Amino acid sequence: PMYWISAPDSARSVDNLAPAAPLSLAGEQSFSPGGLQLTWDPNSEADLAGYNIYRGTDESFEPGPGNFLVSTPDTASFDGGWSWEAGYCYKVAAVDVHGNESGFAVLSPDMLTGDDPATLPDAAFLSQNWPNPFNPATTIKFGLKNRGHVSLRIFDAAGRLVAVLVDEDRPAGRYEASWNGSDARGARVASGVYFYRLAAGDFVQTRKMVLLR
Known part of the structure; x- marks a missing residue:
């Protein structure tokens, strides 16, 4: 910890009281963009400046300059360098305006939420939409x-592009998208047969669905 030392004649007190450690530190896998979203409860100290975040490879790591990740005034932080395989642990400390640093909230890999490797699909897939037929949404x-660029597009019976639901890079995982029966301009399309096509690397599959107004 750092201490704020006042001169004897400054009429200021010495503040060497560190803030309380942050509470409710949690981490959730993010898919777009890929990474880990860290969140915690706000501290109540009036002289709070923000939070220091450290990242290591096991719970016993000692926070310091070599594993310092970022400082933030917010109660959330995003780590785009995270992955399940890395096995990162995180420690978050509150810091006041005098530089006093609190104890650490600790987040280990088994406390994270999201799709860990054990639940990732063995192969790319595209499921039948539900409900089908549908109105107003499916x-x-x-x-x-595998991680890569993925697109999910809607076509009408004549093969014309109607809407793009997904068109971006995503990590491996299970996803879902919703279509509300509107085209790219937001206009409602007519009842009928439509096709949706998923393209991800070498995987391309098309399925049929029916919209009933």
Whole structure:
């Protein structure tokens, strides 16, 4: 910890009281963009400046300059360098305006939420939408075995592009997208047969669905 030392004649007190450690530290896997979203409860100290975040490879790591990740005034932080395979542990400390640092909230890999490798799909897939037929909206589930660019597009019976639901890079995982029966301009499309196509690397699959107004 650092201490704020006042001169004897400054009429200021010495503040060497560190803030309380942050509470309710949690980590959730993010898919778009890929990484880990860290969150915690706000501290109540009036002289709070923010929070220091450290990242190591086991719970016993000692926070310091070599594993310092970022400082933030917020109660959330995003780590785009995270992955399940890395096995990162995180420690978060509150810091006041005098530089006093609290004890640490600790987050280990087994405390994270999201799709860990054991639940990732063995192969890319595209499920039948549900409900089908549908009105006004339907859900399409799909999965990716590997990280990469993925697109999910809707076409009408004549093969014309109607809407793009997904068009971005995503990590391996299970996903779902919703279509509300509108085109790219937001206009409602007519009842009829439509096709949705998933393209992810070498995997391309098309399925049929029916919209009933």
